[in-house]
Amino acid sequence: KAGVTQTPRYLIKTRGQQVTLSCSPISGHRSVSWYQQTPGQGLQFLFEYFSETQRNKGNFPGRFSGRQFSNSRSEMNVSTLELGDSALYLCASSGGEVQNTEAFFGQGTRLTVV
Amino acid sequence: AQSVAQPEDQVNVAEGNPLTVKCTYSVSGNPYLFWYVQYPNRGLQFLLKYITGDNLVKGSYGFEAEFNKSQTSFHLKKPSALVSDSALYFCAVREPSGGYNKLIFGAGTRLAVHP
Numbered sequence: 001k002a003g004v005t006q007t008p009r010y011l012i013k014t015r016g017q018q019v020t021l022s023c024s025p026i027s028g029h030r031s032v033s034w035y036q037q038t039p040g041q042g043l044q045f046l047f048e049y050f051s052e053t054q055r056n057k058g059n060f061p062g063r064f065s066g067r068q069f070s071n072s073r074s075e076m077n078v079s080t081l082e083l084g085d086s087a088l089y090l091c092a093s094s095g096g097e098v099q100n101t102e103a104f105f106g107q108g109t110r111l112t113v114v
Numbered sequence: 115a116q117s118v119a120q121p122e123d124q125v126n127v128a129e130g131n132p133l134t135v136k137c138t139y140s141v142s143g144n145p146y147l148f149w150y151v152q153y154p155n156r157g158l159q160f161l162l163k164y165i166t167g168d169n170l171v172k173g174s175y176g177f178e179a180e181f182n183k184s185q186t187s188f189h190l191k192k193p194s195a196l197v198s199d200s201a202l203y204f205c206a207v208r209e210p211s212g213g214y215n216k217l218i219f220g221a222g223t224r225l226a227v228h229p
Contacts, residue, residue, distance in 0.1 A: 004157070006157075031214070031215045033215050033216065033217070035217075035219075042219060042220075042221045042222060043204065043217075043219040043222075045216050045217065045218070048214055048215050048216060050214070050215075055214050055215075056214050056215070056216045058216070090157055090158065092158075092215070092217075094215050100146055100163075100165040102148060102160045102163050103148075103160070103215060103217065104160060105150070105157035105158040105159070105160075106157050107155075107156055107157045108156075108157050110155075
């Protein structure tokens with residue numbers, strides 16, 4: 001079974017630009033969550049999508065948004081990039097129907113804002 | 115609000131010795147607890163979870179964790195450390211109701227196993 005796939009692996013963007021990251025979950029998984037990892041703040045939850053609906057949201061500004069498609073693939077978008085948005089963005093997928101299942105993570109997208 | 119604490123930034127252990135990585139949590143109700151490991155420039159790999167039942171949980175690569183409700187702890191252990199265990203370890207909690215798949219992570223503990 002293929003794992004969670006995130007593309008691209010690396011991105012360099014200029015302050016003020018916008019960026020879109022993609023995540024393909026494990027086949028059959030309907031829940032996709034996004035996390036931001038930085039040295040200063042650690043791992044922080046951004047949002048979760050389940051069956052194309054945002055089910056949970058973390059404390060991030062509205063510049064961070066996401067969506068999920070009918071095939072469960074998900075994208076997250078960051079508009080008006082700031083230097084502080086530089087981070088490793090991780091996507092995780094799980095079955096989603098019950099909460100006692102573990103989440104499986106992709107390798108992440110390393111975003112650098114210059 | 116739920117939270118997870120990993121009190122040690124780094125744990126150093128000699129190869130072959132037992133290791134413990136500590137985790138305490140604060141959550142209302144009965145928690146779902148997880149351990150993940152991260153190698154450089156990689157995502158997180160699932161090690162083990164506690165949902166209910168036996169307080170001692172066994173996971174991947176010889177790791178186990180002990181759930182202690184009275185001390186609100188979920189320490190990760192391994193009887194004999196390997197150099198290849200050197201990595202960043204994260205404890206996480208998920209609320210059993212309403213939290214869906216939102217994980218709250220500790221700050222992480224860097225494990226260094228010396229030959």
